[in-house]
Amino acid sequence: MSTALTEPIERVGRGWTASLSLANVAIWVGWYGPLQILLARQAEDFAPGTGMSKETLLAWVTGVGAVVSLAANPFFGALSDRTTARWGRRSPWIVAGAAGGALSLLLLAGADGLWLMTLGWCLVQLTLNAAFAAVTAAVPDRVPRLQRGVVGGWIGAAQILGAVVGTGLATAAGGIAAGYAACAVFSVAGVLPYVLRHRDLTLTPADRPPWSWRSFVRGFWLSPRHHPDFAWAWLTRFLINLSNALVILYLLYYLRDRLHHDDPEQGVLILTAVDSVALLATVVVGGVWSDRVGRRKPFVRWSGVLMAVATALLAVWQTWPSAIIVAALLGVGLGVFMSVDFALMTDVLPNAVDRGKDLGVINVANALPQVAAPALAAPIVTHLGGYRVLYGVAAAVGLAGAILVGRIRNVD
Numbered sequence: 001m002s003t004a005l006t007e008p009i010e011r012v013g014r015g016w017t018a019s020l021s022l023a024n025v026a027i028w029v030g031w032y033g034p035l036q037i038l039l040a041r042q043a044e045d046f047a048p049g050t051g052m053s054k055e056t057l058l059a060w061v062t063g064v065g066a067v068v069s070l071a072a073n074p075f076f077g078a079l080s081d082r083t084t085a086r087w088g089r090r091s092p093w094i095v096a097g098a099a100g101g102a103l104s105l106l107l108l109a110g111a112d113g114l115w116l117m118t119l120g121w122c123l124v125q126l127t128l129n130a131a132f133a134a135v136t137a138a139v140p141d142r143v144p145r146l147q148r149g150v151v152g153g154w155i156g157a158a159q160i161l162g163a164v165v166g167t168g169l170a171t172a173a174g175g176i177a178a179g180y181a182a183c184a185v186f187s188v189a190g191v192l193p194y195v196l197r198h199r200d201l202t203l204t205p206a207d208r209p210p211w212s213w214r215s216f217v218r219g220f221w222l223s224p225r226h227h228p229d230f231a232w233a234w235l236t237r238f239l240i241n242l243s244n245a246l247v248i249l250y251l252l253y254y255l256r257d258r259l260h261h262d263d264p265e266q267g268v269l270i271l272t273a274v275d276s277v278a279l280l281a282t283v284v285v286g287g288v289w290s291d292r293v294g295r296r297k298p299f300v301r302w303s304g305v306l307m308a309v310a311t312a313l314l315a316v317w318q319t320w321p322s323a324i325i326v327a328a329l330l331g332v333g334l335g336v337f338m339s340v341d342f343a344l345m346t347d348v349l350p351n352a353v354d355r356g357k358d359l360g361v362i363n364v365a366n367a368l369p370q371v372a373a374p375a376l377a378a379p380i381v382t383h384l385g386g387y388r389v390l391y392g393v394a395a396a397v398g399l400a401g402a403i404l405v406g407r408i409r410n411v412d
Helices: 014-046 054-081 091-109 114-142 145-172 176-189 192-197 213-218 228-248 251-258 264-293 297-316 320-347 355-383 387-407
Strands: none
Touching: 014 054, 014 091, 014 114, 014 145, 014 176, 014 192, 014 251, 014 264, 054 091, 054 114, 054 355, 091 114, 091 176, 091 192, 114 145, 114 320, 114 355, 145 176, 145 264, 145 320, 228 297, 228 320, 228 355, 228 387, 251 264, 264 297, 264 320, 297 320, 297 387, 320 355, 355 387
């Protein structure tokens, strides 16, 4: 059997973890520079004449892009599972996805209207999800179970750092086109240390499953009856990510239109930085603690409860100081959740042959909220009570996710 299909037992070193974390930073820069700043600014420019508000236009573009992400992540994960290149089955997709993402960001930089903006964002989602599916699958390929909490912690820190760096680049570059160009360069440069310094595991043609379109397509459905822990873990992640997506979707507009912040773009950067500092203080600690005690569910449950409480606070106390406090609490909760929930997900994977595909299905729980959040948030903000109701709904959704983690039976 290929080493790519065996359960890893040798601990990975700091260099491998650091390189993989940097690759995650690069991919998330490509996503969050646009999501936090650049797409919102383009929506403001393009909304006049479309018959849509800037909120609705942004929701439409990000929602369509999220639909692409829903399909792309498990699809490219499944392709990487079957790749027998001498570079390994993950590295070719990391390189191709990052390069394609950079070109797509440059296309967005030149967008002059709604349709080109939508096309560019869909291509960004398609290509960067190819890279992200491969990067994520590298963890169960290489990391033993009792080290996945700490590795998941560093990857979680990297993803939030990517959001901060992406937001910072988009803000400091001096314009929309320059912001996209800066994110594009970083997205390519950040993945190179991992693919150049660390040899990927290879899959021999003899160990690759026989090809069949029917089995390939059917493989994306994992029956909740046959894999109940996988299903409950997926639902838990979906609900907590949906809550978080509802919080951040209109953050720029919330600061500008509800709190009347003098510099809302700078405000987004400040809140992102506060959230990230709090997250960085807990994300690795949470993963290490979970590895040492050998437990996952209590960490996921109580971090979800903390985030739900913080979001509820945002619903009832709408001031700039409260936004800073909420950002810090969300960072603490999200830090623990990201590291330990990642380890929990790898613990419920059905088999080694389909790690990339199955993690891609799990990552749908990250992308689907980007579709559901605009559909929920836009009518709430415009017709059903505004930001107070929006954040109340977000708190209830997150609390449901925290409670349902108890349904996972075979992981402590």
